[in-house]
Amino acid sequence: MNNPYLPILATIESIKPETSDTSTFTLRIDDAAEREAFLYKPGQFLEVSIFGAGEAPFCIASAKHGRDTLDLTVRAVGRVTKALHALGVGGQIGLRGPLGNCFPMEDVYGKHVLVVGGGIGLAPLRPQVHEVYRLRDKFASVTVLVGARTQADLVYRDELEQWQKLEGMTCLTTVDVATDGWAGNVGVVGTLLPQWKHPAAEGVVFVCGPPIMIRFVVRDLEAMGFAAKDIYTTLEQHMRCGIGKCNHCMMGDKWVCLDGPVFTCQQLNEMVEYQQ
Amino acid sequence: MADIATTCPFCGCGCGLYLHVAEGRISGVAPSRCHPVSQGRLCLKGWHAHELMDNPARLTRPFLRKDGALAPVSWEEALSAAAAGLNAALRAGGPQAVGVLGSARAANEDNYALARFARATLKTPNLDCSHRTGSLPTSGDLAALEASDLVLLVGNDPNEEHPAVSARLYRGRLNGSRLVVIATRRHALARLADVFLQARPGGEAEVIRTLLRALLADQRSEALAALKASVAQASPETAGLSAADVEGAARLLAGAKQVALLYSSSLAALPAAATARTALADLAAVGERAGAKATLLELLPRNNLRGCLDMGVSPDRLPGYASLVDSVPDLARAWGADFCRVRGLSAWEMPGKVKALYVMGDDLTRAPAAPDLTSTFLIVQDIFLSPMAQQAQVVLPAAAFAERDGTYTNQERRVQRIRQAVTPPGEAWEDWKIVAELSARLGASMPYMTAENVFAEIATVVPMYRGVSYQTLERAGGASWPADMRGPFAWQRGLQPLPRNGSGPRSSAEFPFLLLADATLGPWDQETSIANTLTVAVEFTLIGRDYPTGMLYLHPEDAKQLGVRAGRNVQVRSARGEASLKVLVSDETPRGVVLVPHWQALRLGVMEIAAGSETERPVLAPTPVAIKSA
């Protein structure tokens, strides 16, 4: 019998600090066959074991759709994340996945895609941005809006600079509070929304960030005419098993690890815990 | 696979439970339905009692401090060092220079051997337990509680402190029993009560005096005259209540045929504890005189505080509560005639005054002032590396409740068995055995081969335990003290007059709020055994995580007036000092009063510290404070 609790082993190939407490870990699955077989879609997550500390879910934040390596962008807040940060290049971890559902792709061909990321919320969106850009001919337009508290809190800064120069995609950044010679937009990420001029009825939004940011952005999006069913976000429950058995991630009759972590706002509105 | 029947090691309720054992490991627990305390129920702690075993944080070998750090050593080396430390102190200052602390968590056999070690081997009178409180007048049990038609809760919150008791309260209510609650915090049971007397902090005693005044109003008996006179000037206003408020409760009390009066150590955490305790005993006595059946129960904070005190772990009592000068031929026969019969230091007086301190499963660090142990040779024996053990010169690993046989005595005076289900980890030994080994090295060997041997001696020496043996304890629920033998603190001793005990703290223009260190909030938070469980530790550390500098209950109206929102920090300032705490807006606290969980209040440096009214344990007195947005 296949054992979905059994992790495969991977090694940390490189570590890139993003902010003072967040780094991107690039992992390589040890076994060649397992590496070959590993296929994921943007939005999915992994259950990562840091042996000795425990296991925790992290969204796949890879830039490339290729199979050789995987990226995780992780903030050191708790036992497992701090233990991950304490490992160096060459450290061995365990992986289970890919788990969960994914962002829509074919279903939203032809639409104007709007991606809104706040702080580390850009991590689960990153694979989606890359994939949407790769297939940009299938979409009416691609816009990415990125915000953070300050410049130092932006992740993937090198990539953001590139995104701002790409053809076929509009990328705008902003910070809540300007520091250190920041010459760009100042204001919460919602302040960039008025620059999006396409018809909301033909748009689809992928938004991630701190809960309070999502709340305000969704409010602004709805004011712009977006329907709740066209706004997608990811939930961050602290799954233990990631496979619908431990039930920690249950919201109503939905498992965030099976039915999510990607949900539309319409689905969130049906969850008692999000009705505020 | 086997199911071993044992007793829960956490609070004073003493619930019966089974440990499921398979292949030398405990895979889980189940409550015992036939057990008179648990009746098929367990609380959050009891359901996870098995997590104390097979636990990576357990002490599995002895340690000795070398070059400032604790290093693992053999039993031989550790015991030699312990004996040497004790001998050095004895040589330098005689028996007065050593101290011994017993445990409200360890078994009767352990505490008895320790009392013998202190008085007969070391010949020291400095023997105590940090959980010791004043007299424990007590009569009745949980069955009587459930059958009562009126229950009075004073200052405690069973839902937080003794869930097995809560179960009786909820079930009793379904059968029509009435509930009166006297407390500062409007907790769940207060909300359910027929009468809730929301007393200002420390006002509980005054409320009971007022109740007595109402109850005795029509009484002309001589026997009650002194008591009646002493409560004539009761002023409920100082407790924040009116006489009319209290009269409703008095009427309910007067009409009841069977009453139960419950309180806990949360009352002992207040300066006026002795008065409140006497007041409750008087209330019970008055009720009985009027023909009602009265149950008076102090709900105890630990599984074996009762047993620990029964075994004489006390600076001023011998086993069985004999006074230091009583003739105790059975004890002399067992211990030798020349054991120490002098009154010793209390646990709180020992640091700084003794040169060597031997601590069995106790911890003085959870106190208003951290004990100064820098010049003390400290030997600590425990199952985990407690904050106390972290400061020791010698650390000795003990066996936990499921790893040995023994007995605990619960708050209802039930003596119950704990039974071995698995072997102790590593080199951990049973507490009494460690005591006996140490005693042998100090020249006085003890004749015990098993825990049962120790208990057999207890049964000859401690009057309340006469006739009890491991055989008679086979039945579920164990054996209770004989009902007519309540020790020297039987509350029927007399109706004690109750003068007012001081005027209590007053708020002022400078310090308009009264801050209470609430011992019913998070009573087990950060407690060593609980913090070392595998899964539920987080339940007991959440307040610490979400409110790291302290949690402050603030009434919504007060919050509005101060312009403060939930989750924000405020500066709390008293005459003693100030601290920053995070606000929890709640209507559980009365206006003008703010609450902090007791264990957090210990470290704030804001609260007034008062001498305990019963033992020398310092207590946090309700303190006038000023609050402003941080």
Next chain:
Amino acid sequence: MTSRLLLHSRVEEFVARLLRAAEVIAPRRTAGGDLLYGQISAPSEVSWGYGIPTEPLKRFFMPQRDPILLFSQNGKLRVSPVYEDKARIFLAARCCDVTGLGVLDVMFSGQYEDPYYLLRRRNSLVLAYSCQEPDDTCFCVCGDAGPFLKKGYDQQWTRLEEGMLIEIGSEKGRKLAEEHADLLVPAELEHIKRRHLLAKEAETKFGDFRAYVAAAMRKLSLEEVESGVWDELADRCVDCGGCAFVCPTCSCFTVTDRFDGEQGIRERHWDACNYSCYAREASGHNPRAHRKTRLHARFFHKLSHQWALRNTRHGCVCCGRCLSTCEAWAHMPAAAEAIRRGVVK
């Protein structure tokens, strides 16, 4: 296969034979008087009376503390699963508990299969024992979980005057009957008739809280429950978690790891959705910080049609154990009643 009859005089021999084949788990009375499912070592240890064992069968398929992975590092890091691979026969299993196993079967299969549970399940033989007398808190009739089962068992035994009527419910049950055919006789029509009569009689004895539970299910599913009901229940719950632990269908767990660099183990442990940190996220945000939201989630999970649709039946087998184990008054019957009548002013 047609039903068989095991005469009372032959029960002991039958059980002795089971003991030679596998571990046998049956209801037994402890010295303290409690009825628990436990391993028996002799036929005389089986308690053939009625009444509900304190705990359901789940702990034999998913122990409260269950090792699932071992870690070892000597040169190379290795992670290996820990399986319990033992043949077990469950004798005199209560119908509510067998129904509970059916719910757990669905929980542990599906998109991902749980090998730890499923291996134990595959290695087990479940002989149900129909109940003719209820315990104090039984109301299985309302949960369609007893006192007699229509399916879900390998064998179902019913006590008749002459012996145990054995109904065959699966291939495993049939094989067992064939193995011990020498101890069994065919059941007569008259025996079958009597079994059905006993079933009808028993149903009338097993409590009719039916109205409460059905009404509660409807209100919950349609979200017509006054929010004050949850406040009221919240004041009558102390978060002990007992209801989740004694429930035949609750299977929530949490996971712990330890690893000293050389050896380590990952274990799972029963968890309860009542606990305040149950839904708390790594960021510290807690969508169910208030007890009333947790109670709402719990009863929605147990009783809603939405949940039942995903799991082939609703989550309560109405065994009444939560009533016996609640440290306050917030168990299923209390909740069902509160939901049905609304807030009492």
